[in-house]
Structures are given as structure tokens and as C-alpha cells.
Amino acid sequence: MKLTIPIAAALIAALLLMALPVSNAKASPAIMSRIGKNADRMAAAETDPLPIRRSLYEKLSLFTDVPWYWIAAIDQYERSMSKVKPKARPMLGSTVGVFIDPERWAGMLNPNSEDSSPASIRFFNGIGRDGDGNGQADRTSDDDLLYSLVSRVAAYGISDDDFSIGLWEYYQNNRAVQRIQQFARIYAAFGKLDLFEHAFPVPIGTHYSYNSTWGTGRSWGGRRTHEGTDIFADHGLPVRSVCYGIVEVKGWNPYGGWRIGIRDLNNFYHYYAHLSGFDKTISTGDIVKPGQVVGWVGSSGYGKPGTSGKFPPHLHYGVYSDRGLMEWSFDPYPMLRRWEQAERKRIRSGK
Structure with missing residues (x-):
């Protein structure tokens, strides 16, 4: 009986500690580093997001062997869908356009839809992955979002035909596959991201x-x-x-x-x-x-x-x-x- 009181007290203390607001706990150095990194990236993205995106695409290309223009095409297609459906597809990262809903990220049967553990996400067959090597699969991280989607598609192969099959398996939509193929061809042809200049459809100065x-x-x-x-x-x-x-x-x-x-x-x-x-x-x-x-x-x-x-x-x-x-x-x-x-x-x- 002498052990009962200490054990009960310990349990109560543990429950109270778990009930404390998250804001009262100190963030780990890794989390603080992530917050600072995202804040810096968001600030830079407000001025000119294209160099940041190109850097992400090239880094991911080196890691996955998927050509950068395919990665850019996926990201741009995702961005275009979010622009026409902003309520259903809110922006998750600071500069990439990828949207992955919580259930798909964590796994349909995962009791924690906000899960960020790569191991448990894999266990529940979610697609969330750690793209920046910090041990977390963060659905608000540009690196993690982009890597998760691209690696899922690239699982079918990285040749143009195999990658297109992977796109269809992911989107289950022929229009989505066609759009991404088209975007990839445009990016590959010009070798850059800054492709949003416009011209008037008839020559200026004519009648x-x-x-x-x-x-x-x-x-x-x-x-x-x-x-x-x-x-x-x-x-x-x-x-x-x-x-x-x-x-x-x-x-x-x-x-x-x-x-x-x-x-x-x-x-x-x-x-x-x-x-x-x-x-x-x-x-x-x-x-x-x-x-x-x-x-x-x-x-x-x-x-x-x-x-x-x-x-x-x-x-x-x-x-x-x-x-x-x-x-x-x-x-x-x-x-x-x-x-x-x-x-x-x-x-x-x-x-």
C-alpha cells in the first residue's frame, strides 16, 4: 500500500503535464531551426519565389534522378489547382504549390491525421515523407511536400513513360497527366521558370x-x-x-x-x-x-x-x-x- 500513493501521484502528475498547453513547452532546437528556416524562405518568396523553387527542384532532382522540369511541372500544376480551389486546397508550404490532404498524408486508417512520424505514416500507408532529413514528415514543409509527391510518382520509374504512369496512378485523372506533361515540355524547352511574360495578340501600332x-x-x-x-x-x-x-x-x-x-x-x-x-x-x-x-x-x-x-x-x-x-x-x-x-x-x- 505504501507504493500506491507515489504511483498515483506520478500518474496524476503525468496527466497534468500532458494537459499543459503546448505553448508552455519550450521548442526543441530542431523545431526552432525549422521555424526560422521557413520564415526566411517565406520572406524571400514574397520578393521572388522562382530562385527558391528552382533550387528546391534541382536539389530534389539530384536526390531522386527525376528531371527538374518534371518536378517543376508537378508543382506548377498543383499550384494552378489551388488557385482555382483556394478553400479546398489551402497553401501548405511557403513557396511550393503542392497540396496533400491529411488523410492521404498520414494514411486513411491512421488515428492521428496530423502524424509527422515517417515510421508510423509508412505503417498506415500514408505518403508523407521526410524530405529534408530532420526526422519529421511535416505537411507544411516545402521539402517534405514536394519530396513526398515526387517520390510517390517516381516509384513507377523515372523514364517519361513510367513517370506518366506514376502520375496517372497518383491523380487518377487523364487531364492532370496531360497538363503535367505539357508543363514539363514547356519548362524543358526554355530551361527556366520565369515564363509568365505576355504579349498582346495582334501587333501594337497596327489598326x-x-x-x-x-x-x-x-x-x-x-x-x-x-x-x-x-x-x-x-x-x-x-x-x-x-x-x-x-x-x-x-x-x-x-x-x-x-x-x-x-x-x-x-x-x-x-x-x-x-x-x-x-x-x-x-x-x-x-x-x-x-x-x-x-x-x-x-x-x-x-x-x-x-x-x-x-x-x-x-x-x-x-x-x-x-x-x-x-x-x-x-x-x-x-x-x-x-x-x-x-x-x-x-x-x-x-x-
């Missing part, structure tokens, strides 16, 4: 006019709304890519006539319609850059292939945002005004 026409009514082929901005210009005026991107579609459409579609790294689909023709050197799958001529203004469309002249010559420019399973049109007029003004400023400054 053209446009107003906000998105959402107005259209009747050919049935009642519908106008999903773009019409830029009226002379027949044959060059039409240019507004972005760095990849040619996704090229050919005839009964509504848009001769049209071309270009996908950019923001996961926007840029649609150029009613062309009189295409640049013959451009094919589906080609990589383009801002200001590159892709076709010419015309009046094609509203009928079978070759139909033309049912309306004045103009470029129909539309833009669509990929939301994962479908795309939504949004008004391109504000962007067009911004790009036009920015290009005029560059021309005046001689850049």
Missing part, C-alpha cells in the same frame, strides 16, 4: 479595335453566350501567341472556323478563332512564346470547313481556366488591356 464583348448573346448554332473578346482588325493581320505555352489544338471548328488553342503554365487555354490561316511551321504539340506569330486575322467559321465571310474580319480571343475536370471561360478583356498597356510601355522604353 485594330476591341471592347468587352464577353457574355453577350450569340445565335448561330443555337442561343449561347459569347466566350471571349472580339478584336476587329484588317484581314491578314498577324495573330500572335500571348504567352509561353504549347499548341494543344489546331484546325477547323464549325463555330470558330480556323482556330488554334494554346495552353500556358497558369493552366489557361488561350483560344484564337476565325483565322484566315495558320503559320505553316506550327503544329499541335509545338512550344511557342509571347509575340510569336501563329496565324492571321480572318472571318472563317459558322459552317463547314472553308466557310468564310459571314461577318467582318476579326480575331475572337477567349481564355479558359482548367479546374481539374472541366474548363470555365472568363472575361479576357481586363488581361488584354493590361497586356496592351505593358507592351506599349516596353516599346516606349526600348526594351
Whole structure:
């Protein structure tokens, strides 16, 4: 009986200690180091996140043998999905765009959805991994987030075909696989991350006019709304890519006539319609850059292939945002005004 009181007291003391608020406990040097590291990275990311991301991609590439442009493509696709679904996919790290929900990170059967122990996460078949070697699988760490996703995909192999299989197994979505493949090709072609410059779709200084026409009514082929901005210009005026991107579609459409579609790294689909023709050197799958001529203004469309002249010559420019399973049109007029003004400023400054 003499041992009962000390044992009970010890148990009570232990329970009280466990009940103390976490804020009363001193953080370990490792945790304090992580906090300082993340704070420094977040501060740097606010000024220019691209060098930080490139450093992460190259470091992870050395560790996994996955080319940096594949890693960049995954991160950018994840970022694009979070931008269109900010409530469902809040930003977890300081600069990477990867989102992994708690159940997938820790394991569906893991009683601790906030688990950061690599051993127990593996036991419950979670995908969370320690990417920076500090012994923790932290779902708010850029290194851990990126390493966890990339290593999961790379488990199927690092050749382009095997990696694509891994992407499908992870996302279970053909559109996601296609987008990441497209992004990887864009990054590989230019060898850099800073690929967000834009150009106005027709040459500045030429004769053209446009107003906000998105959402107005259209009747050919049935009642519908106008999903773009019409830029009226002379027949044959060059039409240019507004972005760095990849040619996704090229050919005839009964509504848009001769049209071309270009996908950019923001996961926007840029649609150029009613062309009189295409640049013959451009094919589906080609990589383009801002200001590159892709076709010419015309009046094609509203009928079978070759139909033309049912309306004045103009470029129909539309833009669509990929939301994962479908795309939504949004008004391109504000962007067009911004790009036009920015290009005029560059021309005046001689850049």
C-alpha cells in the first residue's frame, strides 16, 4: 500500500503535464531551426519565389534522378489547382504549390491525421515523407511536400513513360497527366521558370479595335453566350501567341472556323478563332512564346470547313481556366488591356 500513493501521484502528475498547453513547452532546437528556416524562405518568396523553387527542384532532382522540369511541372500544376480551389486546397508550404490532404498524408486508417512520424505514416500507408532529413514528415514543409509527391510518382520509374504512369496512378485523372506533361515540355524547352511574360495578340501600332464583348448573346448554332473578346482588325493581320505555352489544338471548328488553342503554365487555354490561316511551321504539340506569330486575322467559321465571310474580319480571343475536370471561360478583356498597356510601355522604353 505504501507504493500506491507515489504511483498515483506520478500518474496524476503525468496527466497534468500532458494537459499543459503546448505553448508552455519550450521548442526543441530542431523545431526552432525549422521555424526560422521557413520564415526566411517565406520572406524571400514574397520578393521572388522562382530562385527558391528552382533550387528546391534541382536539389530534389539530384536526390531522386527525376528531371527538374518534371518536378517543376508537378508543382506548377498543383499550384494552378489551388488557385482555382483556394478553400479546398489551402497553401501548405511557403513557396511550393503542392497540396496533400491529411488523410492521404498520414494514411486513411491512421488515428492521428496530423502524424509527422515517417515510421508510423509508412505503417498506415500514408505518403508523407521526410524530405529534408530532420526526422519529421511535416505537411507544411516545402521539402517534405514536394519530396513526398515526387517520390510517390517516381516509384513507377523515372523514364517519361513510367513517370506518366506514376502520375496517372497518383491523380487518377487523364487531364492532370496531360497538363503535367505539357508543363514539363514547356519548362524543358526554355530551361527556366520565369515564363509568365505576355504579349498582346495582334501587333501594337497596327489598326485594330476591341471592347468587352464577353457574355453577350450569340445565335448561330443555337442561343449561347459569347466566350471571349472580339478584336476587329484588317484581314491578314498577324495573330500572335500571348504567352509561353504549347499548341494543344489546331484546325477547323464549325463555330470558330480556323482556330488554334494554346495552353500556358497558369493552366489557361488561350483560344484564337476565325483565322484566315495558320503559320505553316506550327503544329499541335509545338512550344511557342509571347509575340510569336501563329496565324492571321480572318472571318472563317459558322459552317463547314472553308466557310468564310459571314461577318467582318476579326480575331475572337477567349481564355479558359482548367479546374481539374472541366474548363470555365472568363472575361479576357481586363488581361488584354493590361497586356496592351505593358507592351506599349516596353516599346516606349526600348526594351
